[in-house]
Amino acid sequence: MLELRRVNAQLPTTALPVMTKSYPLPTYEEVAEWLCYCPVTGDLRWNKDRWYNAKAGDIAGTICPTTGYRRVRLGGKRKVQAHRLAWLLHYGVDPYPLEIDHIDGDRSNNAIGNLRAVTRSQNQFNRQLNQNNTSGFKGVYCVKGRWLALVTHEGQRQTIGRFDTAEEAAAAWRAAASAQRGLFYRD
Numbered sequence: 001m002l003e004l005r006r007v008n009a010q011l012p013t014t015a016l017p018v019m020t021k022s023y024p025l026p027t028y029e030e031v032a033e034w035l036c037y038c039p040v041t042g043d044l045r046w047n048k049d050r051w052y053n054a055k056a057g058d059i060a061g062t063i064c065p066t067t068g069y070r071r072v073r074l075g076g077k078r079k080v081q082a083h084r085l086a087w088l089l090h091y092g093v094d095p096y097p098l099e100i101d102h103i104d105g106d107r108s109n110n111a112i113g114n115l116r117a118v119t120r121s122q123n124q125f126n127r128q129l130n131q132n133n134t135s136g137f138k139g140v141y142c143v144k145g146r147w148l149a150l151v152t153h154e155g156q157r158q159t160i161g162r163f164d165t166a167e168e169a170a171a172a173w174r175a176a177a178s179a180q181r182g183l184f185y186r187d
Contacts (some may be wrong), residue, residue, distance in 0.1 A: 025084060025094045026074060034074060035060055037089035042110030044072060044082050044089075068107040086110045087117065099123045105186070118184070121154070125177075125184040137170035138187070139177065149173040153180055 025031065035044050044060040054060070061072035061082050070082035083100045087093075090112050098117040102109060105128060118126075129138055139160075141148045147169035149160035160176050163169040178185040 023078070024096045025080060025088050028088060028092050031074065031085055031088055035072070035085060035089065037086050039086075039090055039112035042086060042112070042114070044070075044085055044110070063108065070108060070110065083110045083115055086112065087115060101126055101184075122181075122184045125181045126186045128186075135166050135170075137166060137173065139173035140166055140169040142166075149176070151176045151180060 032047075034047055034050070036047055037044055046054050046056050046058050046060050048056050061070045061079075063070050071079035072082055072085060073079045074085075081100075083102065084095060087095045087100050095117045099120060101116050101118045101123045103114050103116060103126075105126065106114070129136075135142060135147070139150050141150065143162075147163045147166045149163065149169040149172045150157050151160060151173060152158070158176075160172045161169075163172065174187060
């Protein structure tokens with residue numbers, strides 16, 4: 001079996017917004033009884049046989065077809081996202097009320113080097129382009145034949161400017177967003 005590591009995590013202690021669809025995890029001891037975590041591969045594996053179809057050593061959980069996240073059922077009816085369990089098993093603390101962000105955007109990559117604890121707004125910065133986007137660029141909208149660049153900061157939309165082309169607006173958005181978001185900027 002893989003060896004578990006328990007490390008002290010350095011999480012921010014400032015007041016943070018509470019997540020809307022997340023719940024505190026079971027304790028470290030409860031999770032470690034059932035699961036072990038490999039920080040290099042990001043795999044969660046069962047420590048002991050579970051029901052008829054999950055044997056010790058098998059990869060735990062299933063990938064949700066709608067979200068792409070691996071989820072694991074522990075005990076009750078509720079499924080828990082595997083990246084949150086990985087954080088708990090590696091650092092020994094529940095990330096709640098913070099969210100866990102996949103740095104590279106790959107929801108199936110739960111290696112510890114790809115995970116970071118972030119606030120809801122920081123996690124939203126790292127989103128991919130929405131499917132219903134019509135401009136082809138983040139933060140760029142067509143309004144009355146001109147291109148508007150907007151960036152959101154602390155829940156407030158801030159206008160960067162109006163431009164003749166979508167490319168000009170996108171360049172302005174990239175400059176403003178990268179300056180504002182720092183490590184959490186994603187084009």
